[in-house]
Amino acid sequence: KRVLAAPTSWTRTTCVYCGVGCQMEVGCVDRRLMAVRPVDSPVNRGHLCVKGRYAFDFNHAPDRITTPMIRRDGQWQEVTWDEALCFTATRLQAIIDRYGPDAIGVLGSARATNEENYLAQKLARMVIGTNNVDCCARVCHTPSAKALKTMLGTGAATNSFDDIEVAKAFLLCGVNPTENHPIVGARIKQRVLQGAKLVVVDPRRTELAALADVHLAVRPGFNIPLFNAMAATLIEEDLVDRSFLAERVTEFDDFAVFVADYAPERVADSCGVAAEAIRAAARLYAAGQPSMCFHGLGVTEHMQGTEGVMALINLALLTGNLGKAGAGINPLRGQNNVQGAAQMGCDPVSLTGAQSIKEAGPHFEAVWGARLPVNRGLDLLEMMDAAKAGQLKAIWAFGYDVYLSLAHAADTAAALSPLDLVIVQDLFLNQTAAAFGTVFLPAASFFEKDGTFMNSDRRVQRIRTVLPLPGEARPDWWIIQAVAGYLGKPQGFSFGEPEAIWDEIRQLWPAGAGLSYARLEGESLNWPCPDESHPGTPILHRDRFAVGKTAALARIAFIPTPEQVNDDYPLLLTTGRTLPHFNAGTMSYRTPNAELRPTDTLDMAPSDAAAYGLADGDTVRVRSRYGEALLPVRVTEAMQAGQLFTSFHRPDLFVNRLTSSVRDRMVHAPEFKVTAVRLEKTGG
Numbered sequence: 308k309r310v311l312a313a314p315t316s317w318t319r320t321t322c323v324y325c326g327v328g329c330q331m332e333v334g335c336v337d338r339r340l341m342a343v344r345p346v347d348s349p350v351n352r353g354h355l356c357v358k359g360r361y362a363f364d365f366n367h368a369p370d371r372i373t374t375p376m377i378r379r380d381g382q383w384q385e386v387t388w389d390e391a392l393c394f395t396a397t398r399l400q401a402i403i404d405r406y407g408p409d410a411i412g413v414l415g416s417a418r419a420t421n422e423e424n425y426l427a428q429k430l431a432r433m434v435i436g437t438n439n440v441d442c443c444a445r446v447c448h449t450p451s452a453k454a455l456k457t458m459l460g461t462g463a464a465t466n467s468f469d470d471i472e473v474a475k476a477f478l479l480c481g482v483n484p485t486e487n488h489p490i491v492g493a494r495i496k497q498r499v500l501q502g503a504k505l506v507v508v509d510p511r512r513t514e515l516a517a518l519a520d521v522h523l524a525v526r527p528g529f530n531i532p533l534f535n536a537m538a539a540t541l542i543e544e545d546l547v548d549r550s551f552l553a554e555r556v557t558e559f560d561d562f563a564v565f566v567a568d569y570a571p572e573r574v575a576d577s578c579g580v581a582a583e584a585i586r587a588a589a590r591l592y593a594a595g596q597p598s599m600c601f602h603g604l605g606v607t608e609h610m611q612g613t614e615g616v617m618a619l620i621n622l623a624l625l626t627g628n629l630g631k632a633g634a635g636i637n638p639l640r641g642q643n644n645v646q647g648a649a650q651m652g653c654d655p656v657s658l659t660g661a662q663s664i665k666e667a668g669p670h671f672e673a674v675w676g677a678r679l680p681v682n683r684g685l686d687l688l689e690m691m692d693a694a695k696a697g698q699l700k701a702i703w704a705f706g707y708d709v710y711l712s713l714a715h716a717a718d719t720a721a722a723l724s725p726l727d728l729v730i731v732q733d734l735f736l737n738q739t740a741a742a743f744g745t746v747f748l749p750a751a752s753f754f755e756k757d758g759t760f761m762n763s764d765r766r767v768q769r770i771r772t773v774l775p776l777p778g779e780a781r782p783d784w785w786i787i788q789a790v791a792g793y794l795g796k797p798q799g800f801s802f803g804e805p806e807a808i809w810d811e812i813r814q815l816w817p818a819g820a821g822l823s824y825a826r827l828e829g830e831s832l833n834w835p836c837p838d839e840s841h842p843g844t845p846i847l848h849r850d851r852f853a854v855g856k857t858a859a860l861a862r863i864a865f866i867p868t869p870e871q872v873n874d875d876y877p878l879l880l881t882t883g884r885t886l887p888h889f890n891a892g893t894m895s896y897r898t899p900n901a902e903l904r905p906t907d908t909l910d911m912a913p914s915d916a917a918a919y920g921l922a923d924g925d926t927v928r929v930r931s932r933y934g935e936a937l938l939p940v941r942v943t944e945a946m947q948a949g950q951l952f953t954s955f956h957r958p959d960l961f962v963n964r965l966t967s968s969v970r971d972r973m974v975h976a977p978e979f980k981v982t983a984v985r986l987e988k989t990g991g
């Protein structure tokens with residue numbers, strides 16, 4: 308209903324929301340953002356979704372914080388940058404002196420640029436002296452990166468979005484691109500309407516599930532037996548690619564014996580799907596040629612999340628769906644630069660470019676002119692454990708609402724409460740800052756700085772300054788450098804612009820060496836891109852895997868999660884996102900998108916609603932073993948009986964009070980997708 312003036316200038320940049328990485332032009336009038344319009348790029352081909360197109364008003368929200376603050380006697384006080392930086396550096400140094408550098412943890416951010424994440428881990432390692440550095444990839448797709456790196460050698464999507472139009476079949480597992488990666492969802496839907504086959508593995512009847520040739524509504528927590536059953540079908544019915552197996556795959560015989568125990572008829576009941584449907588799904592996937600697999604957090608956010616991705620890689624290896632167009636194993640990354648944050652080295656066990664500290668460390672030391680710490684770093688979840696145990700004393704989080712985002716909020720509170728120092732660097736006083744913050748450093752938004760993002764298909768794209776800095780807000784890269792200076796170690800932190808930081812990254816990351824700003828002006832390129840004449844690599848593993856000529860099938864035994872329903876907690880809750888909103892709602896709830904979906908809802912099947920005497924709009928108390936939340940009911944045929952779904956966008960509803968402390972066995976991503984709960988009606 309607003310009357311908007313016509314923009315007088317348009318600037319091209321990259322959407323800040325999901326990992327699709329759509330290109331857009333941003334129109335401004337008098338230092339104010341007025342409109343966004345799509346660009347005809349290879350990613351979004353002239354389209355934007357409701358987030359990219361309309362959810363930008365957060366930038367001018369009245370509660371945006373643009374002055375540094377320190378909390379004194381429980382009250383936030385505005386201070387100068389000099390005071391804030393001096394306070395921050397003095398407190399950090401005191402902790403280093405008293406407890407050692409490993410008493411500090413640094414968290415990079417998907418909201419920040421590649422350059423800023425690179426500087427964050429450089430500061431953690433070079434200035435503070437710790438490998439305790441991580442980012443929000445820990446809670447979403449670190450399982451994908453681990454699985455892909457372990458089995459194929461590169462921890463990223465194997466193919467490009469360009470391949471969607473080449474694929475003849477799709478296997479979508481635990482992913483709802485229509486709502487969470489809308490431009491990719493639309494491209495897949497278009498391809499399916501043109502005749503490509505579609506298998507959807509999802510407990511809910513999503514829009515694409517309703518369109519699918521086979522919808523496997525798997526019981527949450529049973530991905531492993533389901534994927535193994537598909538593998539067993541491929542082998543039993545001789546649907547495998549014999550020549551690909553002979554040339555590029557090892558361990559087939561042992562795998563075939565192992566996986567025979569997971570024949571569809573044996574596991575169908577526990578998975579909650581029909582055996583014949585599992586077989587039909589395997590047949591469609593094998594017959595597609597090429598068949599493209601996309602997966603999301605419905606695979607990774609489980610106790611066996613990493614192993615779930617490995618089980619999917621088995622399917623691609625068995626059918627030869629790797630190393631060619633229209634195929635592959637492709638995690639759909641949730642946030643704009645979550646791939647980049649981890650790739651830049653915000654990871655406790657690897658440096659920029661996912662390079663091992665042991666092997667690449669000497670090169671980094673030579674370029675940085677400093678020794679790297681040798682202690683194994685803590686990941687985000689281990690930092691929380693160490694904080695609860697009194698071993699971690701400070702955390703520095705930028706662009707990341709740790710308290711709201713982590714599972715089992717009571718546990719997170721128990722970790723954050725005893726910290727001596729909580730540095731929050733953000734646009735708004737988020738829940739972490741409000742409850743636990745010590746110092747608040749006001750950051751620039753992505754409209755107010757230059758840099759690069761890395762999307763889901765390994766494409767590096769520019770973001771560009773559209774607006775001037777508001778008040779005292781500063782880009783994250785400026786703030787990190789300033790803290791290094793106040794810690795007395797400005798060497799290596801005196802870059803005048805993001806391009807200079809990027810050039811140092813290219814020096815240290817062989818697969819990104821060819822991605823100069825000059826080239827990125829005119830195009831987006833998928834890494835590996837080792838030199839400036841290289842065209843980029845949209846498809847990985849064409850002739851050989853990064854682990855070698857062959858890759859081994861992985862025998863993944865099913866281990867049920869300890870988070871089980873019982874008489875006290877008889878329903879299974881899963882969580883996820885909705886189309887108009889994004890993650891913690893920090894940005895999207897400060898835009899007109901809030902009107903499109905004003906609240907999170909507790910979605911349930913009509914039969915459950917009837918059994919509990921609930922109707923649309925009733926408020927219900929949801930209790931888990933970890934906490935409780937009040938949520939409005941939404942009755943929908945998309946849900947199966949006995950299962951519930953809610954999104955986690957509204958800070959006041961705080962859905963992560965419910966979720967459990969079970970973690971992925973290999974990389975500790977929380978099991979957001981399985982929580983046993985019970986319902987108590989509270990009113991109409």
Ligand code: SF4
Nearest residue numbers: 322324325329356359
């Ligand atoms: Fe932005 Fe993702 Fe929507 Fe594209 S699909 S406009 S990147 S939120």
